[in-house]
Amino acid sequence: MQTNANPKTAFRDGLFEGKVVLVSGAGTGLGKACAEQFARLGASLVICARDGERLQATARDLRELGAKVLARPMTIRDPEAVQALMDEAWREFGGIDVLVNNAGGQFASPALEIKPKGWLAVVDTNLNGTWYMMQAAAQRWQKHGQPGNIINVVAVIWRGLPQVAHTCAARAGVVFLSKSVAVEWAEHRIRVNCLAPGTIQTDAFNYYNEQGRASFQQANPMKHAGEIADISEGLTYLASDASKFVTGEVLTIDGGQQLWGDPWFDGRPTYFELDYEVSRRAG
Ligand SMILES: CCCCCCCCC/C=C/C(=O)SCCNC(=O)CCNC(=O)[C@H](O)C(C)(C)COP(=O)(O)OP(=O)(O)OC[C@H]1O[C@@H](n2cnc3c(N)ncnc32)[C@H](O)[C@@H]1OP(=O)(O)O
Numbered sequence: 001m002q003t004n005a006n007p008k009t010a011f012r013d014g015l016f017e018g019k020v021v022l023v024s025g026a027g028t029g030l031g032k033a034c035a036e037q038f039a040r041l042g043a044s045l046v047i048c049a050r051d052g053e054r055l056q057a058t059a060r061d062l063r064e065l066g067a068k069v070l071a072r073p074m075t076i077r078d079p080e081a082v083q084a085l086m087d088e089a090w091r092e093f094g095g096i097d098v099l100v101n102n103a104g105g106q107f108a109s110p111a112l113e114i115k116p117k118g119w120l121a122v123v124d125t126n127l128n129g130t131w132y133m134m135q136a137a138a139q140r141w142q143k144h145g146q147p148g149n150i151i152n153v154v155a156v157i158w159r160g161l162p163q164v165a166h167t168c169a170a171r172a173g174v175v176f177l178s179k180s181v182a183v184e185w186a187e188h189r190i191r192v193n194c195l196a197p198g199t200i201q202t203d204a205f206n207y208y209n210e211q212g213r214a215s216f217q218q219a220n221p222m223k224h225a226g227e228i229a230d231i232s233e234g235l236t237y238l239a240s241d242a243s244k245f246v247t248g249e250v251l252t253i254d255g256g257q258q259l260w261g262d263p264w265f266d267g268r269p270t271y272f273e274l275d276y277e278v279s280r281r282a283g
């Protein structure tokens with residue numbers, strides 16, 4: 001079977017034997033690849049997303065890799081559906097060890113044109129949905145006296161994200177929410193970290209136009225997009241005991257994008273194109 005699990009992973013076989021990992025948004029892209037990496041390393045998986053067909057396809061692939069799988073179509077935007085998912089995970093597997101909040105999305109738009117419904121859709125998914133998942137898992141870890149580990153997939157937000165201001169706001173919320181509860185929940189042996197991918201080549205590039213996609217390939221000083229395995233290796237580090245002294249942190253995997261380069265989701269507006277004539281005229 002062709003899988004997204006990275007055959008060159010630096011992590012050893014069996015590392016996640018006996019562990020249960022919940023990955024949201026596992027029907028596609030990064031979520032699917034990360035679920036496959038955890039399966040390959042011996043974990044059982046709980047997976048969710050809205051589209052049941054894509055989710056079942058992932059479940060089949062995970063089972064072929066030898067994993068036990070609980071797959072539930074649901075939206076993380078519904079707090080009751082989140083509670084039901086967690087209850088089922090605890091009933092089926094006795095709990096989860098790692099929660100990977102990967103589900104998320106946005107649409108490119110000038111901020112001036114974002115309608116209230118669109119703003120709410122993006123914030124509800126990326127901030128509220130992530131929070132419902134975090135709190136529901138942490139409540140159960142605390143109740144059962146189990147340790148926990150949360151990894152929230154965010155974005156490289158440090159210089160803003162023009163053309164996706166809604167997602168930038170939501171992801172910034174997740175980063176500082178994570179830092180806050182990393183402290184509150186340390187006494188319950190719950191770690192909380194974020195992973196910020198730069199532009200990583202997935203099918204989701206196709207949600208953006210040609211100019212947007214071209215900018216994703218040149219958004220960092222390495223001048224190429226990252227691979228899915230760059231993210232699944234980082235996630236595996238945060239999910240494993242290799243990072244047992246790390247909490248409240250953001251692991252940025254972006255080819256240097258946070259320092260130089262920008263993704264422009266809908267193409268770079270002419271205002272930001274440099275006029276080299278200006279400096280030539282200035283001598
Ligand atoms: C992370 C940074 C990486 C930074 C680094 C750069 C990397 C780029 C590579 C990719 C990075 C990714 O994150 S990849 C992306 C991950 N995947 C996606 O984004 C998939 C597409 N997104 C989604 O489906 C999202 O769930 C989401 C945007 C929140 C839509 O949620 P819903 O299903 O509730 O939304 P809809 O019902 O479709 O729409 C609700 C309203 O949203 C608005 N709306 C929706 N789509 C719209 C559109 N294309 N243009 C204008 N407006 C739109 C309208 O107002 C809609 O209302 P009406 O007008 O009444 O309909």
Ligand SMILES: NC(=O)C1=CN([C@@H]2O[C@H](COP(=O)(O)OP(=O)(O)OC[C@H]3O[C@@H](n4cnc5c(N)ncnc54)[C@H](OP(=O)(O)O)[C@@H]3O)[C@@H](O)[C@H]2O)C=CC1
Pocket residue numbers: 024025026027028029030031048049050051052054074075076077102103104105106125129153154155156196197198199200201202203204205
């Ligand atoms: N690829 C990249 O360059 C970058 C990606 N990211 C983030 O990484 C994550 C994965 O991205 P990628 O794999 O590229 O994109 P995808 O669009 O392929 O993955 C997003 C997943 O989230 C799921 N999802 C969306 N909304 C919900 C919801 N309300 N409830 C449950 N599941 C939901 C989607 O499935 P379904 O539609 O079936 O619900 C989909 O499987 C996203 O959060 C993305 O924004 C961040 C920076 C860069």
